[in-house]
Every structure is written in structure tokens, then in C-alpha cells.
Amino acid sequence: MKGKMKAQVFYEAEKMKLEEVPIPEVTDVDVLIKIKNVGICGSDISYYYGLSPLGTATGKGPLILGHEFTGEVVEVGKVPEAMGLYKPGDRVVVNPVQNCNACIPCAKGHTHLCENLIVPGVSVDGAFAEYCSSRYTGLFKLPDKVSYAAGAFTEPFACVVNAIRKLDIEPGDFVAIFGPGAMGMMMVQLCKSVGAGRIALIGATNDDWRLEQGKKFGADYIFNVTDKNSKYYTADLKKEISDLTDGHLADRAIVPTSSNAAFEQAVEVSGNCSIIVHFGLPNADDVFKIPALSFHTMDKQIRSAWLAPLSWATAIKAIGEGLVNVEPILTGTYPLEKLEEAIKLLRTNPGEQLKIQIKVS
Ligand SMILES: [Zn+2]
Numbered sequence: 001m002k003g004k005m006k007a008q009v010f011y012e013a014e015k016m017k018l019e020e021v022p023i024p025e026v027t028d029v030d031v032l033i034k035i036k037n038v039g040i041c042g043s044d045i046s047y048y049y050g051l052s053p054l055g056t057a058t059g060k061g062p063l064i065l066g067h068e069f070t071g072e073v074v075e076v077g078k079v080p081e082a083m084g085l086y087k088p089g090d091r092v093v094v095n096p097v098q099n100c101n102a103c104i105p106c107a108k109g110h111t112h113l114c115e116n117l118i119v120p121g122v123s124v125d126g127a128f129a130e131y132c133s134s135r136y137t138g139l140f141k142l143p144d145k146v147s148y149a150a151g152a153f154t155e156p157f158a159c160v161v162n163a164i165r166k167l168d169i170e171p172g173d174f175v176a177i178f179g180p181g182a183m184g185m186m187m188v189q190l191c192k193s194v195g196a197g198r199i200a201l202i203g204a205t206n207d208d209w210r211l212e213q214g215k216k217f218g219a220d221y222i223f224n225v226t227d228k229n230s231k232y233y234t235a236d237l238k239k240e241i242s243d244l245t246d247g248h249l250a251d252r253a254i255v256p257t258s259s260n261a262a263f264e265q266a267v268e269v270s271g272n273c274s275i276i277v278h279f280g281l282p283n284a285d286d287v288f289k290i291p292a293l294s295f296h297t298m299d300k301q302i303r304s305a306w307l308a309p310l311s312w313a314t315a316i317k318a319i320g321e322g323l324v325n326v327e328p329i330l331t332g333t334y335p336l337e338k339l340e341e342a343i344k345l346l347r348t349n350p351g352e353q354l355k356i357q358i359k360v361s
């Protein structure tokens with residue numbers, strides 16, 4: 001499709017411009033999508049403030065960000081057309097982590113570690129625009145009953161599916177979740193769906209509103225570990241969890257925040273043969289400090305959960321079946337013109353925000 005479109009082009013830290021740019025070209029293996037909803041991810045905020053390098057060759061812009069998106073097919077490349085896969089008008093959601101299916105990691109199912117990965121919104125132009133082109137292998141049809149807004153939670157929720165799989169929850173397990181953001185809210189719900197017993201949701205600083213949201217999604221206990229004025233404040237989380245578990249501590253813990261302190265605390269409050277999953281993306285120079293003897297003799301396991309390999313089919317089904325209710329996590333919807341405003345709000349005053357989406361059309 002020839003022509004121009006509106007797009008938010010990111011140049012460098014805190015510099016983004018709404019511009020008219022050419023509509024992306026569709027190669028033989030691509031599909032062109034008219035963008036509907038795009039979630040603002042924590043990583044978009046990091047890129048915007050220059051805290052993380054982009055996935056481009058130089059690590060820098062210009063680049064159109066935005067990787068959590070839904071839309072409508074408007075043009076189909078030769079290969080997916082010959083295969084009869086998509087037609088204009090199809091409602092789709094895009095897995096932005098687009099692997100090649102032709103390298104050794106892909107052959108092992110480690111699709112997130114593909115040697116030829118492209119990621120719209122991170123390494124190539126993404127979805128804070130009227131149109132985005134995507135490899136056909138990244139597309140999934142959106143179930144009829146899933147709205148474009150709910151569908152745009154599939155990417156973060158697929159990461160949650162992958163992480164909760166790694167948590168290997170046994171029926172009735174006591175689970176500690178560190179981080180009352182959008183990810184934490186989805187984790188609370190999925191942990192309950194797959195058989196967790198009681199769940200403690202733990203947050204830092206002015207998180208009380210978010211912590212309280214966690215209760216609505218199924219958390220049994222909420223704790224604020226930093227704000228002394230909070231009615232949920234505790235100075236000794238380990239003792240609280242010990243008291244709640246007859247001294248056994250948490251069976252499982254997961255950390256959907258990039259805070260190193262939270263991860264160390266997750267290891268501290270976990271008991272014998274526990275599994276602790278690291279989820280939030282750390283900063284480049286972060287180093288964990290974990291007491292070695294108790295880690296060893298309590299037979300704890302630490303696992304990382306990076307991206308969402310082989311998790312998309314499950315994520316789409318779980319959202320479609322209502323196993324996780326994502327729409328109440330959406331606390332703000334902005335037009336494309338107000339992307340920077342929304343990013344700044346999430347960064348400076350996230351108190352009563354969980355997820356903000358840009359509604360392009
Ligand atoms: Zn994301």
C-alpha cells in the first residue's frame with residue numbers, strides 16, 4: 001500500500017516526534033496491519049528515557065516503538081497469500097518476537113533466542129503508528145470475543161504464561177509475587193487459575209492503590225515493604241510470611257519488577273525446595289547477593305523467565321476463555337498524539353495506573 005501515515009518516531013532520550021512517514025513496504029513474507037490498540041510496555045518507557053539501548057544495529061533511533069499491538073490486516077505478502085493464511089479485514093494480534101525457524105536455537109524450540117530475531121518496536125519499526133508491517137509467522141487471529149484492547153495484552157500475558165510455567169506450581173502452594181503492576185495483576189490471576197493456594201502480593205513505595213487492586217484480582221495478602229505510613233507496611237516480610245505458613249515460608253516466588261532488592265527478598269522469604277522466578281529486566285550492572293548456605297541447604301531453585309517462547313497459543317486461549325481478566329488492568333487509553341504524555345505519566349506518577357494503551361484507530 002503506497003502512501004503516508006502518522007507515526008511517533010523516537011530519536012533519542014526524551015525526543016520523539018509525531019511525523020508523516022511512508023507506510024511500510026510489505027515484502028513476500030510480511031503482512032501489513034492497520035493498528036488498533038498498542039500497550040505501553042515498561043521497556044518502551046526505558047527506551048524513551050534512554051535507559052536501555054534499542055535492538056537496532058546501533059542501539060539507537062530513529063525508530064517507531066510499540067510492540068504490544070492488535071490490528072486489522074490490510075495487505076498480505078505473496079507467501080502468506082499463497083498459503084491462504086490471511087486476508088484483508090482479519091483481526092490479528094502480533095507476537096513481536098519474530099524468529100526465523102531456520103537456526104539451531106529455533107530448532108531446539110528456544111525461539112526467543114533465535115539468531116536472526118527481528119522485533120517490531122525494538123529492532124525494526126513498530127506500532128506507535130497507523131500501520132505496521134510484520135512477518136506472517138508472528139501473526140495470530142484474535143478470537144471474535146476478544147476486543148482489540150484485551151488482545152493487546154497478549155504479548156505481556158504470554159510472558160506471564162511462560163513465567164508461571166517455570167514456577168511449577170503444585171496445588172495449594174503459597175506464592176509470593178513482588179511487583180503490583182500490570183504483570184503482577186496477571187500473575188495473581190494465572191497463579192490462582194493453575195492451582196496456587198494463598199498469594200501474597202508485595203510492593204514498594206507509594207504502591208498502596210496498586211496493592212489494593214491486587215486484592216481484587218485474587219491476592220490474599222498485600223504488603224508494602226517501604227512506606228512506613230502504609231497500613232500494609234511491614235518491616236519484616238520474612239516473619240509475616242513465616243507466620244502465615246506455619247514457619248514453612250513461601251513455596252514459590254516470582255518477581256515482576258526490575259528491583260534487585262525485591263529479588264533478594266524473594267529468595268529470603270522462600271522455603272525448602274522453593275522455586276524463585278526472576279522476571280523483571282535488570283539494569284546492566286545489577287548483581288544478586290544471595291546467602292549461599294541457606295540457598296544450598298534449603299535446596300532452592302532460581303530460574304529466569306525471559307520473553308515468551310512457545311507460550312502464545314496458550315496465552316490467546318487463556319484470554320479467550322476468561323482465565324485472566326485483562327480489561328480491568330487497562331487504566332488509561334490515549335490517542336497516538338498523546339504518547340509522550342502517557343509515557344511521562346507512567347514514569348513520574350504511576351500511583352493509580354497499571355496499563356496505558358494508545359488507541360490508534
Ligand atoms: Zn512489552
Ligand SMILES: [Zn+2]
Pocket residue numbers: 099100101102103104105106114115116117
Ligand atoms: Zn532462528
